[in-house]
Amino acid sequence: xxxxxxxxxxxxxxxxxxxxxxxxxxxxxxxxxxxxxxxxxxxxxxxxxxxxxxxxxxxxxxxxxxxxxxxxxxxxxxxxxxxxxxxxxxxxxxxxxxxxxxxxxxxxxxxxxxxxxxxxxxxxxxxxxxxxxxxxxxxxxxxxxxxxxxxxxxxxxxxxxxxxxxxxxxxxxxxxxxxxxxxxxxxxxxxxxxxxxxxxxxxxxxxxxxxxxxxxxxxxxxxxxxxxxxxxxxxxxxxxxxxxxxxxxxxxxxxxxxxxxxxxxxxxxxxxxxxxxxxxxxxxxxxxxxxxxxxxxxxxxxxxxxxxxxxxxxxxxxxxxxxxxxxxxxxxxxxxxxxxxxxxxxxxxxxxxxxxxxxxxxxxxxxxxxxxxxxxxxxxxxxxxxxxxxxxxxxxxxxxxxxxxxxxxxxxxxxxxxxxxxxxxxxxxxxxxxxxxxxxxxxxxxxxxxxxxxxxxxxxxxxxxxxxxxxxxxxxxxxxxxxxxxxxxxxxxxxxxxxxxxxxxxxxxxxxxxxxxxxxxxxxxxxxxxxxxxxxxxxxxxxxxxxxxxxxxxxxxxxxxxxxxxxxxxxxxxxxxxxxxxxxxxxxxxxxxxxxxxxxxxxxxxxxxxxxxxxxxxxxxxxxxxxxxxxxxxxxxxxxxxxxxxxxxxxxxxxxxxxxxxxxxxxxxxxxxxxxxxxxxxxxxxxxxxxxxxxxxxxxxxxxxxxxxxxxxxxxxxxxxxxxxxxxxxxxxxxxxxxxxxxxxxxxxxxxxxxxxxxxxxxxxxxxxxxxxxxxxxxxxxxxxxxxxxxxxxxxxxxxxxxxxxxxxxxxxxxxxxxxxxxxxx
Numbered sequence: 001x002x003x004x005x006x007x008x009x010x011x012x013x014x015x016x017x018x019x020x021x022x023x024x025x026x027x028x029x030x031x032x033x034x035x036x037x038x039x040x041x042x043x044x045x046x047x048x049x050x051x052x053x054x055x056x057x058x059x060x061x062x063x064x065x066x067x068x069x070x071x072x073x074x075x076x077x078x079x080x081x082x083x084x085x086x087x088x089x090x091x092x093x094x095x096x097x098x099x100x101x102x103x104x105x106x107x108x109x110x111x112x113x114x115x116x117x118x119x120x121x122x123x124x125x126x127x128x129x130x131x132x133x134x135x136x137x138x139x140x141x142x143x144x145x146x147x148x149x150x151x152x153x154x155x156x157x158x159x160x161x162x163x164x165x166x167x168x169x170x171x172x173x174x175x176x177x178x179x180x181x182x183x184x185x186x187x188x189x190x191x192x193x194x195x196x197x198x199x200x201x202x203x204x205x206x207x208x209x210x211x212x213x214x215x216x217x218x219x220x221x222x223x224x225x226x227x228x229x230x231x232x233x234x235x236x237x238x239x240x241x242x243x244x245x246x247x248x249x250x251x252x253x254x255x256x257x258x259x260x261x262x263x264x265x266x267x268x269x270x271x272x273x274x275x276x277x278x279x280x281x282x283x284x285x286x287x288x289x290x291x292x293x294x295x296x297x298x299x300x301x302x303x304x305x306x307x308x309x310x311x312x313x314x315x316x317x318x319x320x321x322x323x324x325x326x327x328x329x330x331x332x333x334x335x336x337x338x339x340x341x342x343x344x345x346x347x348x349x350x351x352x353x354x355x356x357x358x359x360x361x362x363x364x365x366x367x368x369x370x371x372x373x374x375x376x377x378x379x380x381x382x383x384x385x386x387x388x389x390x391x392x393x394x395x396x397x398x399x400x401x402x403x404x405x406x407x408x409x410x411x412x413x414x415x416x417x418x419x420x421x422x423x424x425x426x427x428x429x430x431x432x433x434x435x436x437x438x439x440x441x442x443x444x445x446x447x448x449x450x451x452x453x454x455x456x457x458x459x460x461x462x463x464x465x466x467x468x469x470x471x472x473x474x475x476x477x478x479x480x481x482x483x484x485x486x487x488x489x490x491x492x493x494x495x496x497x498x499x500x501x502x503x504x505x506x507x508x509x510x511x512x513x514x515x516x517x518x519x520x521x522x523x524x525x526x527x528x529x530x531x532x533x534x535x536x537x538x539x540x541x542x543x544x545x546x547x548x549x550x551x552x553x554x555x556x557x558x559x560x561x562x563x564x565x566x567x568x569x570x571x572x573x574x575x576x577x578x579x580x581x582x583x584x585x586x587x588x589x590x591x592x593x594x595x596x597x598x599x600x601x602x603x604x605x606x607x608x609x610x611x612x613x614x615x616x617x618x619x620x621x622x623x624x625x626x627x628x629x630x631x632x633x634x635x636x637x638x639x640x641x642x643x644x645x646x647x648x649x650x651x652x653x654x655x656x657x658x659x660x661x662x663x664x665x666x667x668x669x670x671x672x673x674x675x676x677x678x679x680x681x682x683x684x685x686x687x688x689x690x691x692x693x694x695x696x697x698x699x700x701x702x703x704x705x706x707x708x709x710x711x712x713x714x715x716x717x718x719x720x721x722x723x724x725x726x727x728x729x730x731x732x733x734x735x736x737x738x739x740x741x742x743x744x745x746x747x748x749x750x751x752x753x754x755x756x757x758x759x760x761x762x763x764x765x766x767x768x769x770x771x772x773x774x775x776x777x778x779x780x781x782x783x784x785x786x787x788x789x790x791x792x793x794x795x796x797x798x799x800x801x802x803x804x805x806x807x808x809x810x811x812x813x814x815x816x817x818x819x820x821x822x823x824x825x826x
Contacts, residue, residue: 018090018104021320022063026074026086028382028406030375031105032066033098033129034059036091036322060326061309061359062142062371063089066128068308069375080383088124091322102127125411126378128371140377140415142370145272146193147200150433157412159434161370161377162297163463165193165245165271167438169200171295171461172243172269175442177208181241181267182506183487184210187230187254188245190217197245197271205243211487211506213239220249231257234266240485241267248277251289259285267483270294275443276366276455278358286448295440295461300369300424306362310352330355364455373428380428381414438463494540496524513540516703533697535704547705548697551614551776551783558614561783568607568790575798576600582805586814595646595669599639600798605632606790610783622693622710627684629786630721634680636793637728638673643797644735644752645672680724687717698775707775729759751796758792 021036036059070085090101105124128140140159141149147166149155176184186202188194194217202212214233218226231254234242244251251274258266268289275294280286314335317323324335333346352360362368388400394413395401401410419429430436442459491497491510496519500507513519513527518536530536530543537544552558579596582588588596609632612625646669696711712718733756766785773781804811 018100019319020088021091021322022067022087022089022317023319024067024070024086026070026084028080028083029086029088029124030066030070030378031101031124031127031129032063032087032089033092033101033105033127034063034089035098036060036063060322061368063091064309064312065302065305065368065371066375068302068305069372070379071308072304073376073379079379080386083382083386085379085382090129098129125382125406125408126415128374128378140374142374143367145197147196148192150435152433155434157408159377159415159430161373161428161436162272162367163438163440164433164435165197166200166435167463168271168295168440169197169245170204171438171440171463172201172271173204173208173210174461175293175295176205176210176241176243176269179482180490181483181485182210183213183239183485183504184241184243184269185234185237185239186212186215186243186245187234188215188217189247189250190219190222190226193247193273194245198243201243201245209506211504213237213487213504218250218254220247220253227253227257230254231261231263234258235261235263238487240265240483241269243269244274245271246274248274248279250274251277252279252283255283255285255288257285259288264288265483267485268292268294272296272440275445276364276453278453280445281448281453289445289448292445293458294443296443297366297370298439298441298460299364299366299457300372300426302362302365302369302372302424305365305368305372306360309360309362310355312352330357330359373422373426376420376422377415377418377428380420381411381418384414384418385410490522491519491524492522492541493518493520493524494536495519496527518543532699533706546699548708549702549705549775550616550708551779552616553614557776557780561780561787562611562614564787565607565610565783568787568794569604572600572604572607572794575794575802576604578802578805579798582812585805585812587801587804587812594666595639595642595673596798598673599636599643599793602632602636602639603790603794606636606786610786613779613783617695617708617710619695622695623688625710626693626712626718626721627688630684630725631677631680633725633786633789634728635673635677636790637725637732638676640752640755640793640797641676641728641732641735642669642673644732645669648735648738676728680721683717683720683724687714687721690714691717701774705775709775709779726763729756729763732756733760751800755793755796758796759789762788762792 022032066089067087070087073079074084088105090105092098092101105127126140128142140161142161144158144160145162145165145168147164147169149158149160150164150166184205186198188198198215198217202215205212214237216226216230216233218230244254246254251270258264266288268291270292272295274280275292276296280289283289312323314320314323314327327346327350328334328343330352331346331350332343333350334343335346365372385401385406386403388394390400391398393400394417395410401407416430416432416434419427421427428436438461440461441457442461443455444458445453446456447454487504487507488497488500488509491508495510495512497508498511499505500509513536516536517527517529518540519527520541527540533546534543535546536542551561553562576597579588579593579600583593606629609625609628612621612628615621691714693710693713696709698707698709701707732752736750736752736756762785766781769781770778770785
């Protein structure tokens with residue numbers, strides 16, 4: 001800033017005015033800033049003096065695409081009728097030249113500009129070009145992807161036809177997650193593009209569960225120790241995937257150094273700034289990049305562009321030194337009035353019609369298409385401006401812009417509200433930050449040599465589908481084997497992750513789930529308890545229905561017990577038939593045949609009631625099994641007790657002057673059996689009425705299976721039933737023991753004593769076995785006790801008599817039976 005003679009502050013240009021490389025007049029001029037060459041040779045700009053001009057071939061095709069689009073618009077009567085578009089295109093390399101070109105396009109070529117129009121645009125209505133520009137008018141970029149440019153407070157007039165890195169970072173995170181690469185390294189430029197881009201990726205990756213092992217940043221022009229630090233990080237890392245948010249210059253430098261140190265076997269994931277750049281073929285380590293993946297803008301076809309490029313001739317731009325240099329380099333000849341005397345003179349017949357080069361190749365129009373869209377965007381904005389109807393305009397009181405004095409903010413308004421579809425069917429619009437919708441192609445570097453770069457489109461990503469986790473559709477990716485890049489191997493179902501102390505969340509140990517818990521997905525952070533009726537399988541990844549255990553008729557134990565029960569019932573029935581057939585014989589009549597038949601009947605019921613303990617417990621079987629057993633066993637013991645009393649009474653009745661038998665005759669015997677049995681019946685009725693047994697799923701004894709059993713309902717009534725049976729058994733045993741030495745003809749008391757001993761042995765052993773036996777074995781123990789005690793009674797009381805009846809009939813006489821009685825009487 002300087003002051004004029006009158007002291008008024010003015011803007012004064014320093015140095016000579018920079019002319020545009022390519023120019024054409026028009027009603028509306030569009031500026032363009034491109035880098036035809038790359039890199040400085042010699043001094044680095046200090047911003048204190050005018051730097052030496054750079055000697056640098058990169059974006060000349062972009063500039064020609066801009067010219068092609070402007071000529072296409074000028075020939076289209078539907079856009080800007082009665083108006084033409086012109087252009088001023090600058091070849092600017094380096095930040096200093098880019099800034100100067102932007103200022104020239106914004107403020108014109110005057111040496112001194114007063115304070116009132118210091119920042120007023122008097123030439124270009126819009127500028128297309130470089131991301132490093134400092135725009136003051138409507139500015140469009142085909143290549144600037146830094147998310148920082150979406151800040152409307154800092155860049156209120158910035159627009160772009162390329163997606164923001166905000167979307168690219170998220171897309172790269174989804175790509176990394178798609179391949180389950182949860183342990184990656186990150187490298188970026190040490191500038192706003194790289195730092196902002198990689199920061200977006202890291203944040204999105206962490207949301208996807210991806211961990212960053214290391215992050216390094218460097219610049220191609222930076223100190224060598226920064227590059228060495230990056231290489232050391234890669235060399236000593238355990239991750240096999242590198243996400244590189246850099247320009248092609250940094251990638252070339254890095255892979256060259258990695259190649260020299262023989263650091264291979266890495267999977268590269270790149271940003272759009274380098275993934276399709278042809279200069280990668282110049283790198284010494286280009287072979288390391290084979291298989292690289294990355295997102296880039298979608299390619300398109302622009303009809304007529306190839307013909308336009310092939311028609312280029314120096315005569316079209318006589319003032320462009322770059323076009324002259326380009327022509328001489330392509331055809332290796334020297335044009336007239338050139339200082340280059342080492343080349344042969346050009347014949348004048350040189351043509352690009354048959355020349356094949358990157359410049360004329362239109363098979364991969366990606367960023368070039370963005371330039372084409374940018375020009376059409378400006379044209380549509382200006383068309384809306386000049387076709388505005390007064391009174392219906394977007395400004396104050398419905399006014400329109402003055403086409404003779406267009407203000408930058410008016411162009412900005414129409415750019416912000418642009419919405420059209422190109423001839424190729426692509427919709428162009430901007431959001432409130434000036435960003436375009438993000439649509440990427442996923443590309444795969446399938447072949448890289450020293451001269452060729454083969455890039456294949458293998459998928460797409462559309463940010464408009466963000467709420468459905470984006471759309472990444474992979475086709476065929478050139479990888480011999482998809483690498484694995486994880487800090488810890490994936491935890492299979494059945495295990496869960498336990499984070500390692502002071503390490504990333506991707507570093508963990510796989511711990512089996514606790515007993516009764518499962519994890520049914522890989523990499524589960526926690527295990528879940530199975531429902532109460534379920535238990536984990538052996539792998540711990542599925543809850544399966546618990547095995548239900550009960551004593552079944554189908555298993556071997558159930559079959560054996562059923563056989564013993566039925567056999568006992570059959571043997572008892574056979575004995576009853578034998579007794580019935582020989583009911584008139586002395587041995588049957590002498591031992592109270594009525595009680596014998598009743599005892600045999602009760603024993604048959606005891607054997608049969610054991611069957612109620614086998615099979616799936618139901619409400620009725622649970623109520624029946626213990627009560628039926630209790631009643632039939634009391635009936636059995638009552639009969640034995642009656643027989644014991646009969647023996648004692650009979651002995652007393654044989655003594656002189658005894659009259660005992662008339663007090664315990666057949667009627668009294670029947671009543672005693674009925675009385676003892678009715679007491680048990682009463683106990684069972686009270687039990688069933690107050691708190692009856694019921695089916696119960698016992699899940700406490702075994703964790704992995706359910707024991708289906710009959711709950712007692714009330715233990716008091718259960719032990720009352722068994723206690724009453726025990727009381728009668730004790731009484732029977734005592735009386736039988738007292739009568740054990742009676743004469744042989746009354747030796748039934750001796751057999752009753754033996755049967756009671758067996759009974760007590762069985763049931764005393766039953767109690768600890770019943771309490772300690774698990775599951776179905778508890779029921780088996782109870783059945784065995786019933787069967788054993790029943791067989792004991794049957795064997796001790798009836799088998800000896802059957803032996804005499806069937807095998808010793810000579811002893812089955814009244815004389816034999818009464819013989820020893822007489823000896824006693826004598």
